[in-house]
Amino acid sequence: MDRNYYPYYFTYPAVILFLLIFVTPTLIGFGYAFTDWNIYNPEINFVGFENFKKILDNDNLQLCIRNTVFFALFTCIGRNIIGLLLALALCSRLKTKVALRTIFYLPVILSYIVVGVVFTMVLHPEGILNTILSAVGLEFMALQWLADRNVVMFTVSIVDIWKGAGFHMVIFIAALMSIPHEYSEASKIDGANAVQQFFKIKLPLIMQSVTINIILSLIAGFKVFEQVYLLTNGGPGYASSVMNTVVFQMLGEGTWGMGTAINLVLFIVIAVVTLIALAYLKRKEIEI
Amino acid sequence: MKTRFNRLFLPVLLVILLAFTSACGSAEKKTDSSNSSSSAETKATEKAVEKPTEKPAEKPKNTTITMMWNSTKKEYVDYIINQYKSKNPNVQFDVQITDVNQYDNIISTRIATKNLTDLIMHNVVDVAKKYAAERNFVDLSDQPFAQRLAAPEFSKIRGKIYCMPFSASGPALGILYNKKIFSDLQLPIPKNYDELISSCEKMKQKGITPFYFANKAGWCAQLWPLTTLCEFTKGTDIMDKINMNKLKHKDVPEFEKALQMGLDFVKKGYANKDQMSADWESIGPAILSGKYGMVAFGSFAAGAFSANKEVADRIAKETALFASPGVEDPDMAMGSVQGLFLWNGSKNVDEVKKFLEFWSQPENMSVEYKEEPLFSAFKDVKVELDALQNDVYDKYISKGKIMSQYNDQIAVDVTELLKLYQDMYAGAKTPKQVLEAWDKKVEELAKAAKLPDW
Numbered sequence: 021m022d023r024n025y026y027p028y029y030f031t032y033p034a035v036i037l038f039l040l041i042f043v044t045p046t047l048i049g050f051g052y053a054f055t056d057w058n059i060y061n062p063e064i065n066f067v068g069f070e071n072f073k074k075i076l077d078n079d080n081l082q083l084c085i086r087n088t089v090f091f092a093l094f095t096c097i098g099r100n101i102i103g104l105l106l107a108l109a110l111c112s113r114l115k116t117k118v119a120l121r122t123i124f125y126l127p128v129i130l131s132y133i134v135v136g137v138v139f140t141m142v143l144h145p146e147g148i149l150n151t152i153l154s155a156v157g158l159e160f161m162a163l164q165w166l167a168d169r170n171v172v173m174f175t176v177s178i179v180d181i182w183k184g185a186g187f188h189m190v191i192f193i194a195a196l197m198s199i200p201h202e203y204s205e206a207s208k209i210d211g212a213n214a215v216q217q218f219f220k221i222k223l224p225l226i227m228q229s230v231t232i233n234i235i236l237s238l239i240a241g242f243k244v245f246e247q248v249y250l251l252t253n254g255g256p257g258y259a260s261s262v263m264n265t266v267v268f269q270m271l272g273e274g275t276w277g278m279g280t281a282i283n284l285v286l287f288i289v290i291a292v293v294t295l296i297a298l299a300y301l302k303r304k305e306i307e308i
Numbered sequence: 309m310k311t312r313f314n315r316l317f318l319p320v321l322l323v324i325l326l327a328f329t330s331a332c333g334s335a336e337k338k339t340d341s342s343n344s345s346s347s348a349e350t351k352a353t354e355k356a357v358e359k360p361t362e363k364p365a366e367k368p369k370n371t372t373i374t375m376m377w378n379s380t381k382k383e384y385v386d387y388i389i390n391q392y393k394s395k396n397p398n399v400q401f402d403v404q405i406t407d408v409n410q411y412d413n414i415i416s417t418r419i420a421t422k423n424l425t426d427l428i429m430h431n432v433v434d435v436a437k438k439y440a441a442e443r444n445f446v447d448l449s450d451q452p453f454a455q456r457l458a459a460p461e462f463s464k465i466r467g468k469i470y471c472m473p474f475s476a477s478g479p480a481l482g483i484l485y486n487k488k489i490f491s492d493l494q495l496p497i498p499k500n501y502d503e504l505i506s507s508c509e510k511m512k513q514k515g516i517t518p519f520y521f522a523n524k525a526g527w528c529a530q531l532w533p534l535t536t537l538c539e540f541t542k543g544t545d546i547m548d549k550i551n552m553n554k555l556k557h558k559d560v561p562e563f564e565k566a567l568q569m570g571l572d573f574v575k576k577g578y579a580n581k582d583q584m585s586a587d588w589e590s591i592g593p594a595i596l597s598g599k600y601g602m603v604a605f606g607s608f609a610a611g612a613f614s615a616n617k618e619v620a621d622r623i624a625k626e627t628a629l630f631a632s633p634g635v636e637d638p639d640m641a642m643g644s645v646q647g648l649f650l651w652n653g654s655k656n657v658d659e660v661k662k663f664l665e666f667w668s669q670p671e672n673m674s675v676e677y678k679e680e681p682l683f684s685a686f687k688d689v690k691v692e693l694d695a696l697q698n699d700v701y702d703k704y705i706s707k708g709k710i711m712s713q714y715n716d717q718i719a720v721d722v723t724e725l726l727k728l729y730q731d732m733y734a735g736a737k738t739p740k741q742v743l744e745a746w747d748k749k750v751e752e753l754a755k756a757a758k759l760p761d762w
């Protein structure tokens with residue numbers, strides 16, 4: 021009995037540090053969400069759910085919540101589908117697959133600052149993208165990618181998908197390579213085509229990696245900040261603002277209690293969505 | 309029993325071990341320092357025995373003065389710092405440059421975490437509204453430089469001076485125009501909105517885009533409303549009523565009219581198509597290119613582009629400023645004074661005060677004004693203004709045709725208003741919706757600041 025618990029004792033210092041440095045400040049932060057903490061007054065007063073009522077009444081904040089949900093779902097789907105397609109292609113008999121895996125993974129290691137600066141120039145109304153589109157006779161597609169409020173969230177999402185798909189590709193490649201060859205060979209003998217092989221054999225067997233990828237991309241999507249901040253700073257106006265950029269704006273404004281309330285809402289949304297997704301996807305997993 | 313004891317004993321032992329090792333580290337340091345101090349004492353005793361009459365001179369304490377500046381930092385800052393360092397070798401400087409669009413966010417964060425730099429560069433009105441000057445900054449009213457100020461009232465916050473100002477008053481704000489385009493097309497300086505539209509139409513017919521907007525930068529998007537709203541409040545008690553919660557912006561028809569005027573420049577095709585993606589750095593080259601006739605800007609135009617001397621010189625010579633013609637024969641709107649504020653959490657207050665006094669001396673201010681001409685802050689410092697500023701001084705300032713900008717008249721922080729203007733220019737909000745949203749924000753901020761009557 022002793023020896024079974026012995027390894028846990030070595031986790032105590034890390035757990036204590038984690039509780040002190042991370043959990044405690046987070047819980048204290050949640051407490052501030054119910055106050056009128058701001059830069060103007062040294063007193064902090066409890067205001068109950070006042071901050072949350074303001075979030076529901078404010079059109080701009082509601083737009084930020086919608087943008088955040090849109091970004092999370094769009095990039096989750098985009099990253100995982102493109103990552104999976106790349107993984108399937110790069111697990112086939114391709115001579116250059118090692119080089120291609122490196123190339124597709126490179127955007128993942130770039131810093132967001134570099135990506136933001138580069139894409140701000142590429143997506144400028146007179147940038148490379150619009151110049152190429154005009155040159156090939158597609159002037160109607162030369163949009164104001166970062167300044168048109170109707171397309172800006174799509175643009176930011178696509179930049180994020182470009183940057184993040186390689187990460188999910190790597191996880192899918194590892195999962196695909198762990199499937200025994202005998203299953204594919206047996207299914208071929210039974211007359212299954214490539215699509216049937218994928219949906220009936222490969223996909224069920226890689227569901228664990230699908231779960232990990234979806235959960236990670238959802239969490240990263242809801243926590244979006246750098247991509248929006250560096251490309252558009254939430255503009256034009258509030259068109260591409262997301263919850264974390266608004267929290268940052270409120271930090272600058274000095275309305276810290278309100279900013280903390282928005283953070284608490286984000287935390288609850290992330291927790292609920294990921295728990296639901298996790299519960300659903302876990303049921304789909306099977307073990308070899 | 310033994311098992312339960314072991315389960316409790318081992319983790320407690322681990323925590324004690326961790327605490328012990330850290331205590332040992334500091335004990336060793338203490339031992340080291342006490343050893344070194346005892347050997348130092350021995351040496352000091354020996355020296356005292358050798359020369360009992362001589363006292364060793366006190367070495368001035370090594371100090372580092374930290375300073376925050378936004379991305380418009382100029383060369384004169386380095387010059388003045390180097391001059392101070394040459395006279396005070398024990399003082400070092402750490403100048404931290406922050407992007408102008410994030411400057412306020414960073415300052416707020418650092419005030420909240422009590423980690424602000426010794427000095428920040430900012431404007432008087434924003435510090436008064438956003439940063440609770442009395443709580444966060446040192447009162448400099450008793451400093452020698454404060455007695456030499458040419459226009460101390462513009463630098464005061466509730467009767468006290470919290471900064472060493474760079475100028476007597478803020479910059480003039482209005483419509484910067486390309487003089488050659490106006491003279492070639494024989495356009496008069498517009499004295500009202502109809503004349504302005506007429507000039508726009510003539511420029512458009514000649515293939516010149518009348519207005520250049522750089523609305524990606526929130527502080528540029530506000531310039532037309534900033535200079536026009538105050539034209540409708542001059543000589544009235546509208547802003548007093550708004551600040552006392554007796555009137556709302558949406559109930560003042562002139563405010564909606566002023567915003568609509570600005571929006572009409574975009575809707576009627578008088579503005580550049582990329583107005584939502586153009587940033588402020590593109591304004592200088594744009595107004596000099598001959599493709600654009602006007603831009604809402606200020607008398608700081610040449611100084612804003614001083615990093616490129618050629619552009620700055622050309623702006624000073626080839627452009628001029630007229631007051632935004634939202635009303636008949638308008639006055640020029642004036643911005644807020646900028647200066648250096650001393651954080652009251654600084655550990656080097658005395659040294660920083662000495663540095664500010666040094667900066668304010670005529671030989672140093674004249675270097676600043678040579679690079680960035682402004683209306684002199686001090687009675688004993690003369691400034692050679694550039695052609696653009698001289699023109700503004702002759703036509704407006706010397707005749708008293710000036711008024712304070714809208715942002716100085718409203719009692720709360722206007723950060724949200726800049727985003728609302730961008731929403732308006734992007735087509736997401738009508739002028740009325742901007743005013744309604746702004747009224748809600750004013751109420752929220754006024755209540756947070758516990759302003760009277762809210």
